[in-house]
Amino acid sequence: MGHGFSTLFYKEVLRFWKVASQTVGAPVLTALLYLLIFSHVLAGHVQVHGVIYTAFLIPGLVMMSVLQNAFANSSSSLIQSKVTGNIVFVLLPPISYLEFYLAYVLASVVRGLVVGAGVLLATFWFAPLDFVEPWWILVFALMGGAILGSLGVIAGIWADKFDQLAAFQNFLIMPLTFLSGVFYSVHSLPPFWQQVSHWNPVFYMIDGFRHGFFGVSDASPWLSLAVVGSCLALLTVFTLNLLKRGYKLRA
Amino acid sequence: MSAAIRITQVSKCFGSVRALDQVDLEVQRGEFFGLLGPNGAGKTTLISALAGLVRADSGSLNVMGHDVQLDYRAARRLLGVVPQELVFDPFFTVRESLKIQSGYFGIRDNDEWIDEILENLGLTSKANANMRMLSGGMKRRVLVAQALVHRPPVIVLDEPTAGVDVELRQTLWAFIRRLNEAGHTIVLTTHYLEEAENLCNRIAMLKAGRVVALDTTAQLLRRFSTHCLRLRTDGAMPAELAADAAQNGGWWSLPFDAFDQVEPMLAKIRAAGCRIDDLEIGKPDLEEVFVRVMQGQHEGQVS
Numbered sequence: 241m242g243h244g245f246s247t248l249f250y251k252e253v254l255r256f257w258k259v260a261s262q263t264v265g266a267p268v269l270t271a272l273l274y275l276l277i278f279s280h281v282l283a284g285h286v287q288v289h290g291v292i293y294t295a296f297l298i299p300g301l302v303m304m305s306v307l308q309n310a311f312a313n314s315s316s317s318l319i320q321s322k323v324t325g326n327i328v329f330v331l332l333p334p335i336s337y338l339e340f341y342l343a344y345v346l347a348s349v350v351r352g353l354v355v356g357a358g359v360l361l362a363t364f365w366f367a368p369l370d371f372v373e374p375w376w377i378l379v380f381a382l383m384g385g386a387i388l389g390s391l392g393v394i395a396g397i398w399a400d401k402f403d404q405l406a407a408f409q410n411f412l413i414m415p416l417t418f419l420s421g422v423f424y425s426v427h428s429l430p431p432f433w434q435q436v437s438h439w440n441p442v443f444y445m446i447d448g449f450r451h452g453f454f455g456v457s458d459a460s461p462w463l464s465l466a467v468v469g470s471c472l473a474l475l476t477v478f479t480l481n482l483l484k485r486g487y488k489l490r491a
Numbered sequence: 492m493s494a495a496i497r498i499t500q501v502s503k504c505f506g507s508v509r510a511l512d513q514v515d516l517e518v519q520r521g522e523f524f525g526l527l528g529p530n531g532a533g534k535t536t537l538i539s540a541l542a543g544l545v546r547a548d549s550g551s552l553n554v555m556g557h558d559v560q561l562d563y564r565a566a567r568r569l570l571g572v573v574p575q576e577l578v579f580d581p582f583f584t585v586r587e588s589l590k591i592q593s594g595y596f597g598i599r600d601n602d603e604w605i606d607e608i609l610e611n612l613g614l615t616s617k618a619n620a621n622m623r624m625l626s627g628g629m630k631r632r633v634l635v636a637q638a639l640v641h642r643p644p645v646i647v648l649d650e651p652t653a654g655v656d657v658e659l660r661q662t663l664w665a666f667i668r669r670l671n672e673a674g675h676t677i678v679l680t681t682h683y684l685e686e687a688e689n690l691c692n693r694i695a696m697l698k699a700g701r702v703v704a705l706d707t708t709a710q711l712l713r714r715f716s717t718h719c720l721r722l723r724t725d726g727a728m729p730a731e732l733a734a735d736a737a738q739n740g741g742w743w744s745l746p747f748d749a750f751d752q753v754e755p756m757l758a759k760i761r762a763a764g765c766r767i768d769d770l771e772i773g774k775p776d777l778e779e780v781f782v783r784v785m786q787g788q789h790e791g792q793v794s
């Protein structure tokens with residue numbers, strides 16, 4: 241990877257960092273509000289895997305923030321560059337499609353992790369948290385961020401207008417993240433919805449991530465790793481192929 | 492030594508629009524080359540194909556011997572493009588934009604050259620201003636600067652002076668001329684034909700995706716435009732001269748090839764007893780060439 245890659249990566253990080261109140265502050269606040277509301281309503285009534293509800297909820301919110309912000313970073317950067325036309329600045333230089341992909345995805349992962357860390361920092365006062373198997377935490381945060389970062393690249397390239405991107409977000413990303421066990425254990429769902437959840441890759445990201453905190457989870461972390469790893473591999477191949485063909489970027 | 496730009500049999504369609512139709516073009520190193528044509532002729536598409544922003548349906552494009560698809564890294568490093576659209580990244584200052592652009596080309600410590608570009612384009616005082624705060628003319632200058640950060644030997648400017656004030660035009664052309672004198676190959680498109688006439692040593696004219704004229708500026712002027720004697724008379728004109736002349740209001744235009752033909756023409760007019768109220772001598776100009784080429788009178792006469 242050359243200096244072109246590191247510059248594009250740096251520029252993508254700088255882009256969100258310059259407006260950190262919107263790109264980091266706002267999502268941390270949102271997650272905090274979710275925590276306050278849900279834990280107020282449900283704490284004391286519910287325990288999951290023998291963990292008090294607020295403690296169970298926190299890793300879910302952290303991971304949801306990682307995922308949503310990773311997606312937001314690459315997708316909004318690309319659509320803005322396309323709509324304003326300044327995408328030419330990265331298309332004219334000798335940056336390979338692989339470098340392009342990695343720069344956007346890694347910057348998305350960084351944004352996801354920064355927001356995730358912010359959410360963790362803002363919420364861990366509210367309940368006792370363990371970090372039983374921290375490697376799982378890191379692995380799932382990185383891979384989940386990379387998957388959503390890739391999806392963001394795809395959405396940002398595919399969408400011609402902001403409302404198309406919003407549709408992608410509202411009809412795919414939001415349902416997938418909300419119906420993934422962020423707020424509950426899927427074991428508490430009726431059997432049909434349990435089945436549906438098991439087809440949702442985001443469920444495995446959250447479940448594996450949560451396993452790192454408590455050492456217990458709905459699915460085995462190895463199964464989650466396999467599912468999440470396969471998704472990442474597939475998406476990477478798919479996105480690289482789009483970029484290689486110049487889909488919607490090089491007419 | 493390979494040509495600065497070699498375009499071979501390049502075609503490109505957008506749906507049913509044939510934007511480029513088997514274009515052949517070669518620009519030698521060190522040339523100041525003009526690409527002219529009406530709106531929609533395909534100039535921007537040709538430049539985009541050269542820059543790798545658009546993929547040609549067929550044919551090949553080379554920058555200093557490097558194919559823009561197969562060897563895109565080398566080709567793009569050798570090429571600097573000023574896009575037609577006035578684009579900018581609102582997140583950054585002028586200097587940040589230029590440093591980032593340098594980085595994309597793999598260049599780390601470029602401050603000295605960046606300062607020189609800023610100075611030459613009259614941007615020094617704006618170096619730390621956010622791009623959003625700049626006027627259109629200033630943004631245009633930054634766009635030129637961004638195309639130059641990697642010192643490309645081949646520089647392509649797509650209508651760099653559209654909607655730009657006189658001062659910037661002069662600053663810009665003075666700088667581009669210096670770059671040309673220093674050995675950079677320059678290709679420009681413009682709607683100001685006077686600019687092209689003054690700057691370019693060779694010109695290609697595009698119409699509906701085809702090259703309809705290609706020659707040195709001097710040859711084009713000689714072939715498609717002449718000197719002419721323009722006269723305002725009391726109305727009459729000897730029949731012998733009127734046959735070749737064009738009349739427009741009270742003005743007659745009498746074309747001629749050499750200055751020693753002027754005196755005999757005037758003598759004939761005097762002999763016929765016509766009164767001359769006003770007189771001027773028109774030089775061949777590119778505008779006339781352009782109009783005549785675009786009217787299609789000389790189609791196929793590509794040399």
Ligand SMILES: Nc1ncnc2c1ncn2[C@@H]1O[C@H](COP(=O)(O)OP(=O)(O)O)[C@@H](O)[C@H]1O
Nearest residue numbers: 491505508510529530531532533534535536537
């Ligand atoms: N991305 C595009 N999609 C569809 N049509 C295009 C596109 N780019 C250019 N064209 C069409 O191709 C033709 C040539 O356009 P262009 O190269 O911009 O001309 P010029 O720069 O000479 O004004 C025009 O008819 C234009 O509408």
Ligand SMILES: [Mg+2]
Nearest residue numbers: 534535536575
């Ligand atoms: Mg154009």
